[in-house]
Amino acid sequence: MSHGRDTAPKPFGVVAEFLDAESLLEATRKTREAGYRAIDAFSPVPVHGLTDAIGFDDSRLSWQVFGAGLTGALAGLGLQVWTSTAVYRHLVGGKPFISLPMFFPVLYECTILFSAGAATVLMFKLNGLPKPHHPVFNAKAMDRASSDRYILCVEAEDPNYDEEALTSFFHGMGAESVESVRTSEGY
């Protein structure tokens, strides 16, 4: 932040707490139907359909991992072919310099290693992690979001953001509690 630390708390969003996944799912759908777009939902377990409900889809991971795997395969094969032909042409037990069947295991393992590493790293990267600090943690309800509470949040950047309207909207859907979260930090 170039303009220095802004200490005045800014609104982050309105957070509603639900007791079970079904209520959250329903509330989310309704929120989206109500025209809100900057929605996020937090749950202790993956809730089927929630992603659709907040209108989110991202399948980049699969393709990127595939790319990484391919890179691994080529790297593995390339390493073996390069070292056994260009670098030092060892005569080994009468085998050809490029012994493809014998090069397969390393190629294979490299593919897997690269894919697995990419899957993990990319999962965190796409999720924007690590992020130990996050404004949403300022919400009291988030205390149990990793245990047994289901949280819906409409963030302040939503064009239709209106704290009071949202509070009543959430209460209307049977939220256990609703609070508006403020943050003094950017995130």
Added chain:
Amino acid sequence: MPQTFKPAANTIATVSLFAGAAVPFIAFLTGSTMTNSPYNTKQFVPIDQPAPFSHKHHAYELGIDCRFCHATVEEGAVAGVPATEVCMTCHSQIWTNSPNLEAVRKSCETGTSLQWNKVNHVPDFVYFNHSIHVNRGISCNNCHGAVNKMELTWKGQSFKMSWCLQCHEDPSKYLFETEAVKSGTISPREQVFDLYRKLSSGKKLTEVEYQLAEGLPQVVPSDDVHAGVAAMKERGINVTQLKDCYVCHH
């Protein structure tokens, strides 16, 4: 409150993750840089000697043949370091009072050997034979650096295995035949010393000859690379065999 961390933690966490991932790479790079550096290889590090012998003076300025002192370089595995009496051949006549030669005189008087500090040391488990290299026309300076320009001597090359292999892979770049060799007047071995002789007597050398004599990196014109290949064929140098492990390790 679930908010456990300050906002700065985000940056710290990300940076530490990247740093953690970088540690092995940095360690590897540091290690390999150190290994390849003169700190480890002792390349380019002039070594103090009991008597400050100058190859530049003797070999280049005075033009003394290498073999005058390194007498067994053509026939033995070891080039040989001269006995004190070889030094005294001249130095009983000239520079007889030079303080630089104190150690040599003392050795001669007492009959105890000089203890030179070793400059060029082939790694353990390597069998190196000077005679075959010299007989094939490999210039001394190719491996020892421009010794004829050194005041105190240092190790001119790293003597790493990968360095040896450069030539054993394809010696054509390091082989070259002057007209004299081609016409059969001198042997490839003589060419080595002939070039030094020409160099110190100020005779004009061609670009390639100069490079060979100086042990400079071989920027050989393509014609001469072909000449090198031809020379290899002529001398029956068999490249496939040269890279066999047993050539140097047994």
Added chain:
Amino acid sequence: MAETPLNEKLVEGTWTERQVDERIADIILDPSRHTEAQIKVPKFLDKLLPAQAKSPWTMMVGIGFLLVNVLLVAITYLVLTGIGIWGNNQPTGWGFDIINFVWWIGIGHAGTLISAILLLLRQRWRNSINRFAEAMTIFAVMCAGMYPLLHTGRPWVAYWLMPYPNIMGLWPQFRSPLIWDVFAVSTYFTVSLLFWYVGMVPDFATLRDRAKPGFARIAFGLLSMGWRGSAKHWHRYEHASIILAGISTPLVLSVHSIVSFDFAMSIVPGWNATIFPPYFVAGAVFAGFAMVILLAIPVRKWYRLEELITMKHFDWMAKVMLATGLVVAYGYCMELFYMWYSGSPFETSLLRNRVGLASGPYSWSFWCLILFNIVAPFPLWFPKVRKNLTALFVISIAISIGMWFERFVIIPMSLTRDYLPSAFGYYTPTFWDFAMFFGTIGFFVFMMFLFVRFLPSINMFEIKELLHQEKHDSDHQPATAEAH
């Protein structure tokens, strides 16, 4: 606040999500959980030891620690003195070192199998035991990894097996199954570690939120990387999990296949069998499940996890053991059959060596193998046995021993009697062989109980998910049981 009780099926009793967290997370957050159970000790020790020392956790970690020290001494002596302190010789280049390597790698396989293959197969019963089994994989692979490193004559240059640019201009020789091992085992370890860690991230968040402010909270906060449980997180998380499972499955199959290539690619009679890869993989699962059972039975009792790790789980595991045990038995039979069928004098005399009690000095070990690996698991056909913890425990021990003998039969037994009778030999393990072996067992136990103490040993979010699913199933009976 109201808690929604969830229904039960694989998990016994009535649970709320909060209760699941409590039961599991408190193992870490509440030290008193470790002293709840007490181990009966002999009378003279009873008075000497404080109550805390009699807790199973202290006991196991203590024993583990002692053996870790034995291991350290053994390794130090080994590195200072040489492989000669072991029983290896000419012709038996490999003995306990590689036996134990293969044994440990095999044990590790159950973890990946449970977490990856059963995940892909949507087997819900994996949920209570997968974390535990994955930890086992990690530690077993660590134990295994020690052996190839230390079995080299010059372990201080064992890094030459890794490809890296160097001043010698030399690279590994990629046709060697040992290089494949290096790649397979290091990949296996890395992928298992990633899988394990990724699986724990949501649980770390739970722990972070449950922990009181302090060290634990910060530690789990960092480990969780700021996991918020956002729907977007979950979306990519599930994606990544499936991908990891998807690549771990061929990985786990490849790892033991490659380990078996150490033998199958050679020309030693008794090693060069094409059947090795499948039957090594089956054997690995066989041994791995036995080890899961061996660890799950006491831990479940000591930490009151009976409702989470139920008899149904044991039943399933026993069935898997039975199935893989049969595959392994088939493997042994085919090995013997081909020895006979080959007609090669080297193979037939090996067969005689292996089977004939009078003609082979090590044939007793073959019959031990048959006893422990084929006869002992036979009672698993009976449901009653599969539900009897004592019986399961005993059978699992037998299988662990049997699988060790399998490698003994393959490795030294074949090497001591190969081609030239003049080069025949004997193989006698020494004290240090055993010290290394039990040292690694100690290391494994030590690490497992540290794991139980400091990391969530049962996957909380998956148990909760399971409870949800089962509730869902019972709500919508019977229509969409496998909807996911």
Added chain:
Amino acid sequence: MSRSSRTATFATTKTMSRKKQGNAYYRGWEQFENPEAFDRVRADEFPARETLPGIDRRSLLKLAGGAAALATLGSGCRFQPQRKIVPFVHAPDSYVPGKDKYFASAATLDGYATGILVRSYEGRPVKIEGNPHHPSSLGACNHRTMAETAVMYDPERLQAPSLQGSFGTWGQFFTEALAGGKLALLTGNVSSPALHGQIQAFLQRFPGSRWFQYDAANRDSAREGAVLAFGRTVETIYDFERADVVLGLDADLFIEGPGTVAYGRAIVGRRDPEGEMNRLYAVESAPTTFGATADHRYPAKPSEVLSTAKAIAAALGVPGSVGAKGPDSVPVMEIVADLKAAGSRAVVVPGEFASAAVHACCHAINHALGAVGTTVRYTEPVLADWQNNSNQLRQLASMLEAGEVQSVLIFGGNPVYAAPGDVKFAEALAKAPFSAHLTLADNETSAVCRWALPASHFLEAWGDGKGHDGSLAVVQPLIEPMYDSKSEIEVLETLLEGSRSGERIVAQGWGLSPKGWKEMLARGVSAPKGAPSPNVSPIPNLLAGLPDGGSGTEVRFLPDPNVHDGRYSNVAWLQELPKPVTNLTWDNSIQVSPATAKKLGAGQQTKIMGVIPFYGAHDIVRLTVGESSVEGPIFVNPGMADDTVVVHMGYGRTRGGAFGTVGNPETHGGGFDVMKLRGTDSPWLASGTLIKAKGSYPLANTQFHNTLDVHPEDSGRDIIREVTLAAYREHPDALAHPSGEEGGAHHEDPHLPKLLYNNEKEFFDPTTNYQWAMTVDLNLCTGCNACVTACQAENNIPTVQKEQVMNGREMHWIRVDRYYRANGEEFDEANPRITFQPVACQQCDAAPCEPVCPVAATVHSHEGLNQMVYNRCVGTRYCSNNCPYKVRRFNFLHFTKRFEDVSVLHLMQNPDVSVRGRGVMEKCTYCVHRINHARIEAKKEEREIRDGEVVTACQQACPTGAIVFGDMRRESNAVAKTRASRRNYMLLEETNSRPRTTYLGKVRNPNPALEA
């Protein structure tokens, strides 16, 4: 501490000791003027020396492996101290550092000299090889001779005169010696004219002084046999090249007695199936290498050997032998028929340690056959003043007892240990007021003597000696004495108050011109002179006077095949060398036949369940002869005669050095002493009893008895191919293509099995590269083990000691496999056929070891060698596992530690071969350093390596020329010819490893009349 500084330390201490003693240490014999500088030069200048791995580097790498990642990452990282170059002050002429030189000399054993060539680097003798000019050597030599370098470099050699355990000086000794009266000189048998001359001068100078000769492994039987037969002593020399039929009676022709090397070559040289093969019979009580080579071998007790001899004599019509009948087990009539058919081209040879009666019979038989002049000739004795050794010692002892001898000077030997039981020599010697023992190392005798004097080894001293045929060879030193030692002639010279140098004494005796002398030194041996043959004929009615053989359990005392009479006890090479046939190391044993062992209720067990380390637990049995008895481990030796015991001398030493002295049986060995069971009247043979005693004893065998357990299914293991001459003539391809005959797993074309990939051209380019190959002719291999010792000396192979041999970790790069096979249809452990097969790395083209190495430490050379690069090896041992021949050797422990710790052993190492540290694999390299040397020389001369220019160490040593090595591309090369032989086959060819070492199948020449 760096290697070089350690070596320098050694040099310095030696220099100091030299100064103190005023004796020049460690110079090449010829021209080095500045030994001090020279030491350092050797230590520091030659890179070859630096291939010995240093502790510094090792420990550094250990540290690095544990902690310093930086140090290891670069992989070549070595932080080494500054090394020094220490040149001469005055350099010798024509001196090329690092270049080897050969000098001719001669090694003497029990009086007989064998010509040798000694390879020397910078003035230190490193390897002994045979001298082609010497008739006893013909270019080869046996394991004992080659081990002499180890004797010289024995760190436990006596370094200074010792007076009753404290320091003395030579001056003191000479003063004392000259003051003493009633002098007696005890030496071994002497053939050296120089020494004999000195002794004669000594006897003249000191009237009343006496000279006695005693060697424990003496030739009394031969001497007394000749006396019995002819009434006088003669030297019997055989010409086996002309012998069509040879019968050996307890004759260990290839190991014991003078001329073994030459005889081996002559006998086996006649076993080419393409030429005229001789036929060998052996009647012997214990299997020997000769018996194993023989076409017919019959176990017989010593008494039966004698009766066989008598029966043959009788059948040949030797007078006085009418009615003599041989044992049932020996088909005397058939043998006689064969001998008769060969007539003068037959020969009957008695064993060196058979009884005098057998010797006498053999003389008679050879006469009757008319063999004298053809296959046997007689000369005057080679030994000067040849006496009955046992009587000599007995006489000396009684004179000592009686006080008739007051001063004794003992030259070499170890009579206190080696005296027969009825000569109480130690007690007698203790009575002498003055006694001195000139000895290489402290032993039982020097412990009793007042003076222990350091003797110069023959590689340090001048001398001469006669070979088995009387040819005279010169002994020239390769190195100045390393310690304050003197040779025998030098001691006598000082006692004679002369001042001639050793060289002068010897040269004077030879009476050559300086030029002639120089030529003599280069050649090493004088051309054999036409020695006069005494005209002898057997005493009439000789046989009637011969005694009958013994009865009951007959005990044979034999010198050990390796450590001989104990003189080589402290040579680890020989201790660890598997004894022929039994393959026993580090111990002696009580050898009996399987049936006798069974009768005794004693035996040997293999490991219980294969694991519990009772392997080699041999029951202890008690052997009693007369009053004395000894306990020792039993060794069941198939093929021995029943009710016969063979025990070897040379063990049970109490002062034999680190390796020779009896130690903890679990780790050390050392055997038991049988010397005292012997009697002077019959030192080689006795009647005894054998009972089982308590306990067991581990013996270290390199090969197990289960090779004997040839299961029918195992016969398919096509390891040794063997046919009879008749079968070979009928089917010449029977050896190369045995398929269909011996069943099983053979390819149709054994010379070109298929590879998965066809890369012939790319990999093994015969147009530009040499293609090395070796053949081993099984017909010529006698199993004498010379190749093993040669290889050990050449390649710096460490010994591992008994415990590690029991663990199966011996390091020999070449081993001689022994197989017991069925002698006929059924396998009979009472008389199996014994075959030897030397196996070293087979240098497979499609080597199974190569693809499994993870770090490319073993890869193929373009010349067909399977290269093992020690410094790249990480030690996974996978290559060894995958080697079907199991010829790879792993340094399980730091076996070469002794080479590094004991400074004198630095000097013994061959600088052309790396000394391997722990944790690396090693194996036969086809002596690649010799190949490289030849290649460099050839390249310098712009030519190809000539056939025969590269000789491997094993090939060089092989007395019979069984090993042929060379470039197989040229058809004219020897190895190409042998490879083209119809007997050529690959060992384990079904593994398709395509070895470069191939074997020529064995062809036996049995007597058709005896083939069942």
